[in-house]
Amino acid sequence: MTPVQFFKCLSDxxxxxxxxxxxxxxxxxxxxxxxxxxxxxxxxxRHLALMRQYGLLQDSREGQWVFYQISTALPDWxxxxxxxxxxxxxxSDVFKNAQQRLHxxxxxxxxxxxx
Amino acid sequence: MTPVQFFKCLSDxxxxxxxxxxxxxxxxxxxxxxxxxxxxxxxxxRHLALMRQYGLLQDSREGQWVFYQISTALPDWxxxxxxxxxxxxxxSDVFKNAQQRLHxxxxxxxxxxxx
DNA sequence: TCATAATATATGATTATCCGTATATTAATA
DNA sequence: TATTAATATACGGATAATCATATATTATGA
Numbered sequence: 524m525t526p527v528q529f530f531k532c533l534s535d536x537x538x539x540x541x542x543x544x545x546x547x548x549x550x551x552x553x554x555x556x557x558x559x560x561x562x563x564x565x566x567x568x569r570h571l572a573l574m575r576q577y578g579l580l581q582d583s584r585e586g587q588w589v590f591y592q593i594s595t596a597l598p599d600w601x602x603x604x605x606x607x608x609x610x611x612x613x614x615s616d617v618f619k620n621a622q623q624r625l626h627x628x629x630x631x632x633x634x635x636x637x638x
Numbered sequence: 639m640t641p642v643q644f645f646k647c648l649s650d651x652x653x654x655x656x657x658x659x660x661x662x663x664x665x666x667x668x669x670x671x672x673x674x675x676x677x678x679x680x681x682x683x684r685h686l687a688l689m690r691q692y693g694l695l696q697d698s699r700e701g702q703w704v705f706y707q708i709s710t711a712l713p714d715w716x717x718x719x720x721x722x723x724x725x726x727x728x729x730s731d732v733f734k735n736a737q738q739r740l741h742x743x744x745x746x747x748x749x750x751x752x753x
Numbered sequence: 754t755c756a757t758a759a760t761a762t763a764t765g766a767t768t769a770t771c772c773g774t775a776t777a778t779t780a781a782t783a
Numbered sequence: 784t785a786t787t788a789a790t791a792t793a794c795g796g797a798t799a800a801t802c803a804t805a806t807a808t809t810a811t812g813a
Contacts (some may be wrong), residue, residue: 526726527654533645535771553790568791572799587780587789600726602777604719611641611715649802668760681802683761702759702810745757 524578529577530600532579533608536603537562538570539635540618545580545593546609551625552632559625644716649725652677653685653735659740660695660708661724666740666746668705672739674731682716703747 541556551559557567559598563618574580575607581594593605612618648654656671672682674681686706689695694702694716696709727733 526723526730527649527651529726530645530648530654534642534649536642537771539642539645554788563773564790565672565774565792568789569771574789584779586791589790601723603722604726607715607722608641611644611719615641652801669758678803679760680762680804683800687761699760699809704760 524600525602526600528577529579531602532574532577537566538574539608539612540621541567541570541591542574542579542593542605543609543612543618544621546605547613547622548625550590550592552585552590554588555625555631556591558628559621561563561621561624562638580607585632616619639713641715643692644694644719647689647692650685650730652681653689654723654727655736656682656685656728657689657694657708657720658724658733659736660706661671661700661720662728662737663740665705665707667700667705670740670746671706672742673743674736676736676739690708700747 533542537560540560544556544559545551553568553571555565556571557564560567571580571582575582575591578594579597580591581596582589582591584590597605641729648657652675655675659674662667664683666678668683668686672679675708676680686695688696690706693709694712695706696711697704699704699705712720
């Protein structure tokens with residue numbers, strides 16, 4: 524991942540808020556992000572795929588769910604930047620509403636915590 | 639400036655390296671940035687105008703030169719992010735070459751340092 | 754006032770991005 | 784095996800970004 528690719532990931536509202544949610548929640552499946560953001564599944568899925576291709580996110584399938592998280596193998600220069608991303612958006616209504624919807628979801632999939 | 643606008647500024651090679659140069663050098667005129675980046679003057683000028691409109695940069699005319707610098711009135715959330723931008727690019731050849739060309743320029747304009 | 758240097762902007766073409774919709778794929782379950 | 788849920792991808796259209804080129808603007812100095 525180049526610095527420009529890193530910043531491209533964050534230069535779109537949908538992607539930025541997904542990253543912030545993943546930063547805060549650790550690991551979310553596509554349907555959780557879709558509900559939280561109140562956007563269509565293909566839209567979320569396309570944005571997640573882009574960030575996976577750039578190397579910002581990694582995915583792991585658990586049964587019928589695919590969980591996304593911030594990559595565990597990020598370049599060093601990106602880590603301090605990423606730590607300040609959540610801070611930049613957590614006050615916004617869009618982010619707070621997304622968090623609300625996430626925590627009010629019913630049927631959230633169980634996470635396997637041991638990996 | 640919204641977070642997305644902030645990241646948009648940094649999601650293009652030309653803009654990212656201009657920001658990094660301004661971070662390192664403090665204040666540069668358009669012709670210095672044009673020489674440093676080895677790109678056309680209108681191209682540099684357009685990118686600088688975009689970042690000025692978003693509020694990331696501010697300009698100040700000194701005679702025939704227009705100097706750009708990182709805005710002195712940035713939102714709080716952007717400051718720690720900006721501090722790590724230079725770190726992300728300073729190792730790259732593009733950035734090192736730009737610095738080389740900047741310091742090897744002849745006829746660099748004098749800066750008024752008292753403002 | 755004329756010429757020049759520095760900078761900004763306009764124009765049109767090309768390319769990239771983003772989205773809705775439809776459909777394909779994968780896994781679970783009846 | 785048929786169905787359903789979750790996810791990914793393909794397609795086409797709309798919008799936005801980017802660029803090279805040409806030209807306008809502003810300031811300086813002869």
